[in-house]
Amino acid sequence: MTFGAGLFWLAVLLLAWVYAGYPLVAALVARFRPFEPRPATAASRPLVTVGIAAHDEASHLDARVANVLGQSGAFELEVIVASDGSTDETSEVVRRLEAADARVRLLDLERSGQTAAQAEIFRAARGEIVVLTDAETRFADGCLDRLVAPFADPRVGCTTGRLEWRAAERTQTSRNEGAYWRYEQVVRRVESRAGWLTAVTGAMLAVRRSSYRDVPAHASMDHLLPLYVRDQGLTVVAVPDAVGEDRPISGLREQFRNRTRTATRGIRANLSMAGRLAPWRRPSAALAIWSHKLLRWATPWLAGVALVGAAIEVAAGRTIYAVPLVVAGVLAALVLAGYAIRSRRGTPPRIAAFALSAAVVNLAFVVGWLNVARGRRIEAWDRAQWEAG
Numbered sequence: 546m547t548f549g550a551g552l553f554w555l556a557v558l559l560l561a562w563v564y565a566g567y568p569l570v571a572a573l574v575a576r577f578r579p580f581e582p583r584p585a586t587a588a589s590r591p592l593v594t595v596g597i598a599a600h601d602e603a604s605h606l607d608a609r610v611a612n613v614l615g616q617s618g619a620f621e622l623e624v625i626v627a628s629d630g631s632t633d634e635t636s637e638v639v640r641r642l643e644a645a646d647a648r649v650r651l652l653d654l655e656r657s658g659q660t661a662a663q664a665e666i667f668r669a670a671r672g673e674i675v676v677l678t679d680a681e682t683r684f685a686d687g688c689l690d691r692l693v694a695p696f697a698d699p700r701v702g703c704t705t706g707r708l709e710w711r712a713a714e715r716t717q718t719s720r721n722e723g724a725y726w727r728y729e730q731v732v733r734r735v736e737s738r739a740g741w742l743t744a745v746t747g748a749m750l751a752v753r754r755s756s757y758r759d760v761p762a763h764a765s766m767d768h769l770l771p772l773y774v775r776d777q778g779l780t781v782v783a784v785p786d787a788v789g790e791d792r793p794i795s796g797l798r799e800q801f802r803n804r805t806r807t808a809t810r811g812i813r814a815n816l817s818m819a820g821r822l823a824p825w826r827r828p829s830a831a832l833a834i835w836s837h838k839l840l841r842w843a844t845p846w847l848a849g850v851a852l853v854g855a856a857i858e859v860a861a862g863r864t865i866y867a868v869p870l871v872v873a874g875v876l877a878a879l880v881l882a883g884y885a886i887r888s889r890r891g892t893p894p895r896i897a898a899f900a901l902s903a904a905v906v907n908l909a910f911v912v913g914w915l916n917v918a919r920g921r922r923i924e925a926w927d928r929a930q931w932e933a934g
Contacts, residue, residue, distance in 0.1 A: 549857025553866065556851035559840060567836040568732045575738030582782060585619075585697035592621045593693055594672030594754075598662035599626055602680035603634040610642050610649060612683050618690025620674075624649045625666050630656025661762045667754065675754050677766060682708070682748040683790045691787035692751045702756040702779030703771050705733075705742075706749035706787035725906075730785070732837065737783035741829040743771050744837055745781065749789045753779075763922035765807075768814035775830040776821050797887070801905050808842050808913025809921065815839050816917070842914070845907040848873075880904045 546554070595613045599606060606626065613624050626639045628651065639651040652665050663677055674696055676689065688706060695701045707730060729744075736742040747767030758773045760766050771781045815834045822830040840847070852873055858866035883893040883901035893901065 547858065547861065547863075549854045549861065549866070550863075552854030553851050553858065553869070554854075556847040556854065560844065560847050560851070563836055563840045563844070567832075568735060571732070571739045571741055572735040574741070575735045579738045580740030580780060580782075582695040582698040582701055585694075589697070590619055590621055591674055591693065591696065592623065592672040593674045593676060593689065594666070594670035595622065595624045595676045595678060595689070596663060596666035596670065597624070597626045597678055597680055598629055598659045598666065599631065599635050599680050600629040600656070600659070600662075601631050601633045601635060603631070603638045605680040606635065606638045607642070609680050609682070610639075613678075613689070614646065614648065616684055616687075616689035618687065618693065620690065620693050621672075622648055622689075623671060625652060625669055626650070627652040627654055627662040627666050629654055629659065629662040658762050660760055660764060660766060663766050664759065664762075667757050670754060673754055674751055675757070676749075676751045677747065678750075678789070679748040679791065681792050685788040685790065688749075688787045688789055691784050692749065695782045695784065696751070696753060700780050701782050702753050702774035702777060703745065703781040704751045704784050704787070705745035705771075705781070706789050707783070707785045708746045708748055708789050708791055710791060710793035733783045734785055736833060736837065737781070739829070740780050741833045742781040742783055743775055743830055743833045745771050745783075746789075748791055749787065763810070764814045764817075765810045768811045769818070772814065772818040772822060772830070772834070775827055776818065778827075797902070797905050800902065801909050804906050804909035805912045805916070808910050809916040811838060812842055812913055812917045842910050845911050846914070848907075876900055 597606075597609060597613075602609075610624055610626070614622070616622070626635075626642075626649070628636045628639065636651060636653050639649065643649045643651050650669070652662070652669060654662055654665060666677070667675055674693055676692060678684075692704050692706050695704050708726075710726070733742060733744055736744070745767050747765065750767050750770065752770050752774070756774050756777055756779060757770070760769045774781055815838050819831070819834065819839075821827075822834060824831040851869060855866040855869045859870065879897045879900035883897035886893040886897065887901070892898075
């Protein structure tokens with residue numbers, strides 16, 4: 546095999562493994578050797594702490610806290626809202642709720658970022674299980690009970706629910722994100738059944754408090770806590786019938802900023818744990834973080850390597866390798882067309898909108914890797930900044 550062909554096929558096979566091969570292998574393991582949490586053997590009502598880190602979320606907190614307090618099941622409940630240096634009426638709203646219901650508590654903090662605020666929630670929590678969520682998320686009936694139930698099995702250290710988007714068809718960006726999110730949920734379900742899961746949803750993240758370890762302020766709880774749980778030999782479980790709802794990503798600018806932030810923090814977190822979750826120590830966790838996370842974030846680099854390999858082969862006279870170059874050219878044309886139509890405030894055809902959205906996501910992955918290489922850290926963040934435009 547020539548050098549160019551080797552580059553091309555190595556990159557293509559890695560991409561095929563990430564998006565098809567790995568989910569298929571996980572599905573086979575889930576089918577023949579499933580991990581099934583053991584049901585509770587005795588009646589118990591654990592204390593559950595629901596933690597909400599909030600920065601300038603006054604308009605959402607009345608409804609959010611009411612939604613949490615409305616959850617019922619085999620547990621006792623407390624709600625901690627950590628106001629992360631809010632400049633609006635967030636703290637005043639929570640003080641009012643605190644006065645009305647003894648289960649609600651306020652942590653009025655200086656501005657330090659979401660992760661630092663969530664760390665304070667863990668330090669203040671009385672519950673055996675801590676559930677992290679967001680101010681705009683809403684739990685469906687029974688969500689919290691289902692999210693907590695697997696902890697009856699001492700092998701379970703972390704659970705996550707299924708987040709759905711409100712009005713997911715509202716914009717082309719939210720439709721494209723929704724399609725990707727459905728694929729992601731399928732992969733998580735089979736990983737969970739195989740006992741391999743390391744990916745969770747930050748707005749629906751439940752952790753056994755005894756499994757908590759400090760997370761650096763520049764990292765995300767939803768990236769590192771599941772890895773800490775796996776490092777302790779415990780299992781992360783996806784609970785598809787624990788359903789929550791949140792606002793979808795509204796536009797390309799928000800999509801880019803959100804994906805850049807997630808990729809930057811996620812790449813750094815997973816690389817930091819790759820040694821502790823090495824294949825000879827935690828083989829299934831290592832397989833998951835490389836196949837589901839790091840190599841998926843490396844998609845644009847792998848695609849670039851494939852195209853370089855194809856170009857080398859075409860230059861050497863092997864014209865069959867012009868096919869991927871032509872395909873890449875067509876996709877680039879669709880991206881440019883979609884961008885041009887949007888710039889004129891038009892609505893691109895679905896295929897052009899999908900290509901543009903995919904390009905934005907992969908550009909965000911590139912920036913994420915560059916941020917990690919440059920040592921850039923994202924700590925405090927402002928919702929208005931990331932949602933602008």
